[in-house]
Amino acid sequence: MKRLGLVYHDDYLKHDTGEMVYDFGTEQMSVGLEFENPKRVKLIKEMLEKSGLLNKMQTFHPSPATTEDILRVHTEEHINNMQRIAKEGTGKRIFGEEVYGSDVSEEIARLSAGGALKAVDIAMDSQYDVKQAYALIRPPGHHATKEKAMGFCLYNNVAIAARYAQEKYGVKRVAIVDWDVHHGNGTQDIFYDDDNVLFISVHEDGYFPLEGGDMEEVGIGDGLGYNVNVPLPSGTDDKGYIHVFEHIVVPMLKEYQPELLLVSAGQDPNALDPLSRMLVLRPGFRKMAQMMREVAEEICDGRLVAFQEGGYSLPYLPIATLGVLEGLMDVDTGFEDPHVVPIRTMHEDVKQVVAKCKEIHQAYRKMLN
Numbered sequence: 001m002k003r004l005g006l007v008y009h010d011d012y013l014k015h016d017t018g019e020m021v022y023d024f025g026t027e028q029m030s031v032g033l034e035f036e037n038p039k040r041v042k043l044i045k046e047m048l049e050k051s052g053l054l055n056k057m058q059t060f061h062p063s064p065a066t067t068e069d070i071l072r073v074h075t076e077e078h079i080n081n082m083q084r085i086a087k088e089g090t091g092k093r094i095f096g097e098e099v100y101g102s103d104v105s106e107e108i109a110r111l112s113a114g115g116a117l118k119a120v121d122i123a124m125d126s127q128y129d130v131k132q133a134y135a136l137i138r139p140p141g142h143h144a145t146k147e148k149a150m151g152f153c154l155y156n157n158v159a160i161a162a163r164y165a166q167e168k169y170g171v172k173r174v175a176i177v178d179w180d181v182h183h184g185n186g187t188q189d190i191f192y193d194d195d196n197v198l199f200i201s202v203h204e205d206g207y208f209p210l211e212g213g214d215m216e217e218v219g220i221g222d223g224l225g226y227n228v229n230v231p232l233p234s235g236t237d238d239k240g241y242i243h244v245f246e247h248i249v250v251p252m253l254k255e256y257q258p259e260l261l262l263v264s265a266g267q268d269p270n271a272l273d274p275l276s277r278m279l280v281l282r283p284g285f286r287k288m289a290q291m292m293r294e295v296a297e298e299i300c301d302g303r304l305v306a307f308q309e310g311g312y313s314l315p316y317l318p319i320a321t322l323g324v325l326e327g328l329m330d331v332d333t334g335f336e337d338p339h340v341v342p343i344r345t346m347h348e349d350v351k352q353v354v355a356k357c358k359e360i361h362q363a364y365r366k367m368l369n
């Protein structure tokens with residue numbers, strides 16, 4: 001079994017996104033909690049406890065990220081906006097396009113980013129005897145750009161973590177693999193002209209955000225060839241994702257040779273998720289996590305951090321995340337997934353996406369075979 005640190009704080013439950021309300025003009029109706037709600041991480045934590053996995057992990061508590069930490073990625077104006085919106089008015093706050101919260105949400109977003117930083121410390125600092133960590137944090141981060149909140153994200157946790165690793169530990173090359181079902185537009189925006197961060201986003205084609213995430217977005221200036229988008233057809237399952245990891249993600253990481261590997265682990269490509277049309281199950285998540293662990297062990301002394309991004313099926317998010325942690329820790333909890341569906345053959349279009357992605361990126365680097 002591999003040792004894994006878990007970064008978590010109960011205060012993540014205080015980020016209250018409220019209820020989803022449909023407006024019929026004179027009448028309104030609530031259809032329950034917003035998709036990104038506290039129950040998500042609460043259920044993951046409970047799953048870890050009940051499965052016995054938590055006892056095998058080392059748990060760490062984070063401190064909030066400082067303004068200096070956040071300023072490595074976001075503009076001062078963005079930070080001021082987040083603080084102002086949190087303080088203004090009463091009830092549900094709107095921090096940006098599809099970003100909801102309350103008066104404490106800016107503080108909890110700092111604690112979420114702080115969880116990302118703690119996880120980097122665990123991976124990089126020799127005082128800890130683990131080199132891999134899972135940051136069970138919220139709000140998520142990968143849609144937040146330098147200057148705006150978006151898609152449930154106030155601050156871009158993984159980007160703040162990458163810059164922190166470079167500044168505090170002198171890491172030159174960082175790779176970020178984003179398997180959240182939605183394009184990591186914020187992370188792309190932040191590192192688009194930077195060859196010291198390789199960003200690979202594997203996502204559902206033509207979904208949120210509706211603009212961007214195309215294969216032809218390959219970076220600019222120094223960053224040319226260091227931004228990789230793999231937009232997959234709806235209905236892609238375990239086999240399709242594993243095909244992409246085998247043929248694009250792992251070979252690119254091996255060529256890039258990062259000193260630290262970060263994963264934006266949004267488990268929303270799961271087959272039961274309300275915010276995607278993909279078919280990934282626990283074995284697929286376990287395999288992707290295992291591949292990331294193995295490649296980190298091969299190329300960067302095992303230094304690997306995964307950050308909670310999306311995942312909105314309350315029944316399946318804990319099971320999908322259990323798969324990720326089993327893959328990272330190289331254990332099988334023996335939990336019997338009640339939602340197993342027959343494994344389909346791989347979506348045929350995935351092969352075409354992989355072939356085209358290779359063709360585009362062969363222009364920049366010699367990767368692949």
Ligand code: ZN
Pocket residue numbers: 180181182266268309310311
């Ligand atoms: Zn997502």
